[in-house]
Amino acid sequence: MQDTLILKGHILHTPSPTQLVAISHGYIVAVDGVVVYCGKTLPSSYEGLPVVDYGDQLIIPGFVDTHAHAPQYCNRGLGMDKELLPWLETYTFPEETKFNDPEYARLVYSAFVRDLWRHGTTRSILFGTIHKDSTVVLMKLLEEAGLSALVGKVNMDRNSPDFLIETTEQSLADTKAWLEASKSFGPLVKPIITPRFVPSCTSELMRGLGELAKEYDVPVQSHLSENYGEIEWVSALHPESDSYTDVYYEHQLMGQTPTVMAHCIHLSDEEMDRMEETQTMVSHCPYSNVNLSSGIAPIRKLLEHHIPVGLGSDISGGHAVSMAKVLMEAIGLSKMKWVEVDNQYAPLTLREAFYLATKGGGTFFGKVGSFEEGYELDALIIDDTSMFDANERSLEERLERWIYIGDDRHIMKRYVAGRLVEEPK
Amino acid sequence: MQDTLILKGHILHTPSPTQLVAISHGYIVAVDGVVVYCGKTLPSSYEGLPVVDYGDQLIIPGFVDTHAHAPQYCNRGLGMDKELLPWLETYTFPEETKFNDPEYARLVYSAFVRDLWRHGTTRSILFGTIHKDSTVVLMKLLEEAGLSALVGKVNMDRNSPDFLIETTEQSLADTKAWLEASKSFGPLVKPIITPRFVPSCTSELMRGLGELAKEYDVPVQSHLSENYGEIEWVSALHPESDSYTDVYYEHQLMGQTPTVMAHCIHLSDEEMDRMEETQTMVSHCPYSNVNLSSGIAPIRKLLEHHIPVGLGSDISGGHAVSMAKVLMEAIGLSKMKWVEVDNQYAPLTLREAFYLATKGGGTFFGKVGSFEEGYELDALIIDDTSMFDANERSLEERLERWIYIGDDRHIMKRYVAGRLVEEPK
Numbered sequence A, B: 001m002q003d004t005l006i007l008k009g010h011i012l013h014t015p016s017p018t019q020l021v022a023i024s025h026g027y028i029v030a031v032d033g034v035v036v037y038c039g040k041t042l043p044s045s046y047e048g049l050p051v052v053d054y055g056d057q058l059i060i061p062g063f064v065d066t067h068a069h070a071p072q073y074c075n076r077g078l079g080m081d082k083e084l085l086p087w088l089e090t091y092t093f094p095e096e097t098k099f100n101d102p103e104y105a106r107l108v109y110s111a112f113v114r115d116l117w118r119h120g121t122t123r124s125i126l127f128g129t130i131h132k133d134s135t136v137v138l139m140k141l142l143e144e145a146g147l148s149a150l151v152g153k154v155n156m157d158r159n160s161p162d163f164l165i166e167t168t169e170q171s172l173a174d175t176k177a178w179l180e181a182s183k184s185f186g187p188l189v190k191p192i193i194t195p196r197f198v199p200s201c202t203s204e205l206m207r208g209l210g211e212l213a214k215e216y217d218v219p220v221q222s223h224l225s226e227n228y229g230e231i232e233w234v235s236a237l238h239p240e241s242d243s244y245t246d247v248y249y250e251h252q253l254m255g256q257t258p259t260v261m262a263h264c265i266h267l268s269d270e271e272m273d274r275m276e277e278t279q280t281m282v283s284h285c286p287y288s289n290v291n292l293s294s295g296i297a298p299i300r301k302l303l304e305h306h307i308p309v310g311l312g313s314d315i316s317g318g319h320a321v322s323m324a325k326v327l328m329e330a331i332g333l334s335k336m337k338w339v340e341v342d343n344q345y346a347p348l349t350l351r352e353a354f355y356l357a358t359k360g361g362g363t364f365f366g367k368v369g370s371f372e373e374g375y376e377l378d379a380l381i382i383d384d385t386s387m388f389d390a391n392e393r394s395l396e397e398r399l400e401r402w403i404y405i406g407d408d409r410h411i412m413k414r415y416v417a418g419r420l421v422e423e424p425k
Helices: A070-075 A084-100 A102-118 A132-145 A168-182 A203-216 A228-237 A244-250 A269-278 A286-291 A299-304 A323-342 A350-365 A395-405 B070-075 B084-100 B102-118 B132-145 B168-182 B203-216 B228-237 B244-250 B269-278 B286-291 B299-304 B323-342 B350-365 B395-405
Strands: A004-016 A019-031 A034-039 A052-061 A063-069 A121-127 A148-152 A189-191 A220-224 A259-263 A281-284 A309-311 A379-382 A411-416 B004-016 B019-031 B034-039 B052-061 B063-069 B121-127 B148-152 B189-191 B220-224 B259-263 B281-284 B309-311 B379-382 B411-416
Touching: A004 A350, A004 A395, A019 A350, A019 A395, A052 A350, A052 A395, A052 A411, A063 A070, A063 A259, A063 A281, A063 A309, A063 A323, A063 A350, A070 A084, A070 A102, A070 A121, A084 A102, A084 A228, A102 A121, A102 A132, A121 A350, A121 A411, A132 A148, A132 A168, A132 A189, A148 A350, A168 A189, A168 A203, A203 A220, A220 A244, A228 A244, A244 A269, A269 A299, A281 A299, A281 A350, A286 A323, A286 B323, A299 A309, A299 A323, A309 A323, A309 A350, A323 A350, A323 A395, A323 B286, A323 B323, A350 A395, B004 B350, B004 B395, B019 B350, B019 B395, B052 B350, B052 B395, B052 B411, B063 B070, B063 B259, B063 B281, B063 B309, B063 B323, B063 B350, B070 B084, B070 B102, B070 B121, B084 B102, B084 B228, B102 B121, B102 B132, B121 B350, B121 B411, B132 B148, B132 B168, B132 B189, B148 B350, B168 B189, B168 B203, B203 B220, B220 B244, B228 B244, B244 B269, B269 B299, B281 B299, B281 B350, B286 B323, B299 B309, B299 B323, B309 B323, B309 B350, B323 B350, B323 B395, B350 B395
Parallel strands: A004 A052, A063 A121, A121 A148, A148 A189, A220 A259, A259 A281, A281 A309, B004 B052, B063 B121, B121 B148, B148 B189, B220 B259, B259 B281, B281 B309
Antiparallel strands: A004 A019, A019 A034, A052 A379, A379 A411, B004 B019, B019 B034, B052 B379, B379 B411
């Protein structure tokens, strides 16, 4: 028997980066969690069925966070006077070590999952830690919450602190065991192969992970070209490769299965060609790139290269879980690049950034991030009435205003794949 | 009879840009609203007096917003795809025109004042509109709320829309009448002479305003060097002056009385010399400068020039009323200037930006923005316990974390000049 859901309200979504569809008092019809209709009037075939009428509230796609480190949740907003490598040593590695204890993991991951829910992040691509059991804890919490995610057990077998490192054999064995354990999860939560970044993974480990990605047919995530010091380090570690990008490519970790790379700030044109050829997604993490003084990724240039782009919170290099605020920052950074750096690539518009935060990242999950027919219905219901305004505004203006000055207090409901998701316990 | 207030809690303040004082379970004693003691133990002379004990909560100075347009409150987060001049025409001028009606002014200004309170802005330097009666409405609402502010009736007699312009005579007459009316206000709310910016004011008007500033001994605020198009425009309007800065200087609108200029992004070294000589304060408005693609003000360079600097929300070029978020953005922009533009001036640290948001701007009000002896006691009580953290943190880390990921929900109490200020009606 088919499960039909009909939502009514002010609908806003971006089928393409330049197209914002705004439908006043429109209808979305989903059958078994998939949109079959989105428009101004309810088709006669659905008349008589119950309609969830959200009145004057906005209905927008759920947000997609394409890069976050769940174990760093407590560290948000700390150590922001440091750059990447010292920040990792002072704050990140000591915290991740604690996830050796699955009970500590449950404590922190529960708070993190609740915050994803609170801020309307219906899909996320997450780093766990090297600890397979704790990573399974995170996957269980997400599944129980009804949120969708790709979750990775992290791999690190070199250049890492004594307290947060694996042998190559153990790393591969644990990854295989975790991939087996992951088979028990339903359609919303899946594994993703997760070498931390080139400096923390030997060639042997990277090759082994590439083989596992192929064997289990799972996607791959990592970090790429975030910081000048990091790039030089990779170059010193891999003189045989032409670029940081090519290190991943040559170890079968780019494009063999769907791949997403966080940051990609300082790519050469040749690296962009490789990203395009392999259709590797860039996870643009603007807050993180500011906080860690990493730089401004050339998003319009990447888009013109036909490279897929999504947005990432990068908790906790980024401090904000809210993808509304992350997309705002993406716009701001693109403006700063334009006015202060190149005066060449036009800043991102609101529509473009909203697209990146929904359908842009959503493509990594399949048909996600839009209300077009065939798309899984992830939706947020936004009540902006408490944000005082003495004026009438268009729906697009109301959306922009909420993104800039609203917050989680205005998100009234969240739907994931057609299912209403309540606050996690 | 003297009124003594004793607060106890985790005290944090910045007497200088590089010095963060953090006192665990310390005491602040204020007599008649002025700090007479701040330290770890209560001096014996105050023993036996009632102590307001805030337990594990943080006590920080109230925030100082050195530049905001109160009438643009409803427009926050709108039209952010536009640059300064088209944005003014589309959003700002039509909205400001409505303040011809003091009842509309009361409606919007009430919401704005409540938001200042909510976000812990205890002092602010505000633009009203050209309308003197509505400007008095704003001043009354601030005084009733117990918040401190310098408020300006705006002057505009050229290059302005037909519906938002004054004759030179009327502008000066209204300003004089408003300055007289302002005499009825108490010590917390005072007038400030406010030519909108050079392009909207004739030389005759600017000179007249300079005379009024001197006659009534009131400070001056305006805009300076925000946007390249604006700078070229000023240059075309005033070929007789060497710079935008000198136009103000030559019209007695800089340094004759205390002066604050918003933005100052693209100043030449000669202009910086003039700012230093006149001790004109720069109101750095990072969100606005991002939103309107204006550029990144060289804050460390200005500080090295011994120019006083405060921070401004610039509502509604800036979208955020929260000065915690504005100071965070100031740090972020300074990092982007360092990594993407000059690699010369070190980014602002948390301490420096916190100083700018408190004592930096506070100096425009006298001894404000710190808990040193002799300073007026403006304070916020921050309860950060709801921001989940599984770790113990230092007080400075707790402050940083709240600035990055906290919001108005964590501000439990506000004091202005030693008085507890309740939510405005």
